[in-house]
Amino acid sequence: MNASHAPVTIFATFVPSQGHEADVEAVLQAVIAPTRAETGCLRFDLYRSTTRPTTFQLFEIFTNPEAIAYHRTTAHYQRYRQAIEALLKTPPIATTVEGVDVA
Numbered sequence: 001m002n003a004s005h006a007p008v009t010i011f012a013t014f015v016p017s018q019g020h021e022a023d024v025e026a027v028l029q030a031v032i033a034p035t036r037a038e039t040g041c042l043r044f045d046l047y048r049s050t051t052r053p054t055t056f057q058l059f060e061i062f063t064n065p066e067a068i069a070y071h072r073t074t075a076h077y078q079r080y081r082q083a084i085e086a087l088l089k090t091p092p093i094a095t096t097v098e099g100v101d102v103a
Contacts, residue, residue: 028056
Protein backbone atom coordinates (compact mmCIF):
# COMPACT_ATOMS: atom_id res chain seq x y z
CA MET A 1 0.00 0.00 0.00
CA ASN A 2 1.24 3.50 -0.81
CA ALA A 3 2.42 5.08 2.47
CA SER A 4 0.55 8.33 1.78
CA HIS A 5 -2.69 6.35 1.50
CA ALA A 6 -2.22 4.19 4.59
CA PRO A 7 -4.04 5.14 7.78
CA VAL A 8 -1.87 6.78 10.45
CA THR A 9 -2.26 5.51 14.02
CA ILE A 10 -0.85 7.45 16.95
CA PHE A 11 -0.74 6.80 20.68
CA ALA A 12 -0.09 10.04 22.58
CA THR A 13 0.69 10.04 26.30
CA PHE A 14 0.17 12.99 28.65
CA VAL A 15 1.48 13.15 32.23
CA PRO A 16 0.05 16.19 34.03
CA SER A 17 2.01 18.18 36.57
CA GLN A 18 0.73 17.57 40.09
CA GLY A 19 -2.47 19.49 40.66
CA HIS A 20 -3.18 19.94 36.93
CA GLU A 21 -4.84 16.58 36.22
CA ALA A 22 -8.31 18.09 35.79
CA ASP A 23 -6.92 20.91 33.63
CA VAL A 24 -5.17 18.45 31.31
CA GLU A 25 -8.32 16.35 31.02
CA ALA A 26 -10.37 19.47 30.19
CA VAL A 27 -7.92 20.59 27.49
CA LEU A 28 -7.94 17.11 25.94
CA GLN A 29 -11.74 16.87 26.13
CA ALA A 30 -12.06 20.22 24.34
CA VAL A 31 -10.12 19.00 21.29
CA ILE A 32 -12.04 15.73 20.87
CA ALA A 33 -15.32 16.80 19.22
CA PRO A 34 -13.80 19.17 16.63
CA THR A 35 -11.12 16.63 15.77
CA ARG A 36 -13.66 13.84 15.34
CA ALA A 37 -15.54 16.14 12.95
CA GLU A 38 -12.52 16.42 10.64
CA THR A 39 -12.97 14.52 7.38
CA GLY A 40 -9.68 12.65 7.78
CA CYS A 41 -10.23 11.55 11.37
CA LEU A 42 -11.22 7.90 11.79
CA ARG A 43 -10.73 7.69 15.61
CA PHE A 44 -9.83 10.11 18.35
CA ASP A 45 -10.38 8.55 21.76
CA LEU A 46 -9.22 9.65 25.21
CA TYR A 47 -8.16 7.10 27.84
CA ARG A 48 -6.97 7.27 31.44
CA SER A 49 -4.38 4.76 32.63
CA THR A 50 -5.65 2.27 35.20
CA THR A 51 -2.14 1.72 36.56
CA ARG A 52 -1.24 5.44 36.63
CA PRO A 53 -4.61 7.22 36.98
CA THR A 54 -3.10 10.66 36.41
CA THR A 55 -1.81 9.66 32.96
CA PHE A 56 -3.96 10.19 29.87
CA GLN A 57 -3.61 8.70 26.40
CA LEU A 58 -5.11 9.65 23.07
CA PHE A 59 -5.64 6.90 20.53
CA GLU A 60 -5.78 8.53 17.12
CA ILE A 61 -6.33 7.16 13.63
CA PHE A 62 -6.31 9.43 10.59
CA THR A 63 -6.88 8.40 6.98
CA ASN A 64 -3.38 9.38 5.81
CA PRO A 65 -0.42 11.67 6.57
CA GLU A 66 -2.16 14.56 4.79
CA ALA A 67 -5.06 14.31 7.26
CA ILE A 68 -2.60 14.58 10.16
CA ALA A 69 -0.95 17.58 8.52
CA TYR A 70 -4.35 19.24 8.10
CA HIS A 71 -5.29 18.44 11.72
CA ARG A 72 -2.18 20.25 12.94
CA THR A 73 -3.24 23.43 11.12
CA THR A 74 -6.68 23.66 12.73
CA ALA A 75 -7.56 26.29 15.33
CA HIS A 76 -8.65 23.64 17.86
CA TYR A 77 -5.30 21.82 17.54
CA GLN A 78 -3.38 25.09 17.93
CA ARG A 79 -5.41 26.01 21.05
CA TYR A 80 -4.84 22.56 22.55
CA ARG A 81 -1.07 22.66 21.91
CA GLN A 82 -0.75 26.13 23.40
CA ALA A 83 -2.74 25.21 26.52
CA ILE A 84 -1.38 21.72 27.24
CA GLU A 85 2.37 22.36 27.42
CA ALA A 86 2.32 24.39 30.65
CA LEU A 87 0.16 21.76 32.39
CA LEU A 88 2.39 18.75 31.80
CA LYS A 89 5.14 17.23 33.93
CA THR A 90 6.95 16.12 30.75
CA PRO A 91 6.36 16.89 27.06
CA PRO A 92 3.69 14.73 25.43
CA ILE A 93 4.98 11.49 23.95
CA ALA A 94 3.43 10.72 20.57
CA THR A 95 4.21 7.35 19.03
CA THR A 96 3.15 6.53 15.48
CA VAL A 97 2.52 2.82 15.15
CA GLU A 98 2.02 0.43 12.25
CA GLY A 99 -0.49 -2.39 12.48
CA VAL A 100 0.91 -5.89 12.53
CA ASP A 101 -2.19 -7.97 13.31
CA VAL A 102 -5.17 -5.66 13.71
CA ALA A 103 -8.80 -6.81 13.62
